[in-house]
Amino acid sequence: MKILFFDTKTYDKESFNKQLEHYPEIEIEYLKADLAPRTAPLAKGYDAVCGFVSSDVGSETMDALRExxxxxxxxxxxGYNNVDLEKAEEYGIKVMRVPGYSPEAVAEHAMALALTANRRIHKAYVKVRENDFSLSGLMGFNFYEKTAGIVGTGKIGAAMAKICRGFGMKVIAYDVHRNPELDFAEYVSLDELLSRSDLISLHCPLMDSTYHLINRDTIAKMKDGVILVNTSRGGLVKTADLIEGIRARKFFGVGLDVYEEETNNVFEDRSDEILEHSTTARLLSFPNVMITSHQGFFTQEALAAISGTTLDNAVAFQKGIQNGNEVSA
Known part of the structure; x- marks a missing residue:
């Protein structure tokens, strides 16, 4: 099987090449360009393509891949919200994903963002580098005995719930399906979670029903001084309403590993560019906001799991085996 790999970073190539030793039937060609309508025709002569969260696998790309x-x-x-599954099904193109690579990696990053936003670690680092050892602007609050609200209790949400419990927090949760592993968590309605939580961490998928889940109305239901963390998908939060809430001092802190404007920024060095009309720049102007660049997954263990599962998926497809990692419309 020949696979054309899009949006290659050095760590991708190293991780997949290490795994390829165990998959002699697979060949990979690596491209730096991301998968999009204009690059999809490059896949001619290959059996499969490999994309990522930032890839454009929409209608036009599907047309080109079919061709x-x-x-x-x-x-x-x-995630696969960037994939036109209906067209894939119509064209007989199979779509497979990596449903769980390291839930703990993302959950640990979510807690790191929460702690950073709370204790102003990002500000403290800059102050000390400038020989400013004062504590002004660095006041936080204890997570111990506070309430953590987990929105979405799949593998990542469950891992975050366990971390919060380890901090001595009371854990409440909202999900359509209850996770039997979380016998210590109290499942409540979304409105109740919003009103009771001192820390809200988002771990639900992006769907029509969850798009802009966090908006002006839901923000108004939150406690004053809440910390909001999003390591799931940027579209869960309506950025304009979030900025409005930050300016109204609704939030004690905000930690974002994903955000609506991230598509052109993810994993790219844009340090020499002037980002006009940048929502990211507006968010970073607030002292209580911490933003990272979609790095929640970025651990050695997660990369090994991603590459191994992706190649297993290719083998399963080649052998005509259903392994549970298929996604459909």
Whole structure:
């Protein structure tokens, strides 16, 4: 099987090449360009393409992939909201993903963002570098005995719930499906979670029903002085309303690993550019906001799991085996 790998970073190539030793039947060609309508025709002559969370696998890309003869799209991530599944099904193109690579990696990053936003670690670091050892602007609050609200209790949400419990927090949760592992968590309505939580961490998928889940109305239901963390998908939060809430001093802190404007920024060095009309710049102007660049997954263990599962998916497809990692409309 020949796979064309899009949006290659050095760590991708190293991780997949290490795993390829165990998959002699697979060949990978790496491209720096991301998968999009203009690059999809490059897949002609390959059996499959490999994309990521930032790839454009929409309608036009699907048309081009069909024209190129592609039968398999390997998403080396859990999310697939950027994939036109209806067209894939219509064209007979299989889509497979990596549903769980390291829930703990993302959950630990979510807690790191929460702690950073709370204790102003990002500000403290800059102050000390400038020989300013004063404590002004660095006041936080204890997480111990506070209430953590987990929105979405799949593998990542469950891992975050366990971390919060380890901090001595009371854990409440909202999800359509209850996770039997979380016998210590109290499941409540979304409105109740919003009103009771001192820390709200988002771990639900992006769907029509969750798009802009956090908006002016839901923000108004939150406690004053709440900390909000999002390591799931940027579209869960309506950024304009979030900024309005920050300016109204609704939030004690905000930690974001994902945000609506991130598509052109993810994993790219844009340090020499002037980002006009940048929502990111507006968010970073607030002292109680901490933003990272979609790095929640970025651990050695997670990369090994992503590459291994992606290649397993390719083998399963080649053998005509259903392994549970298929996604459909």
């Amino acid at each position: 190129a003869g592609i039968k398999l799209i390997l998403m080396r991530c859990a």
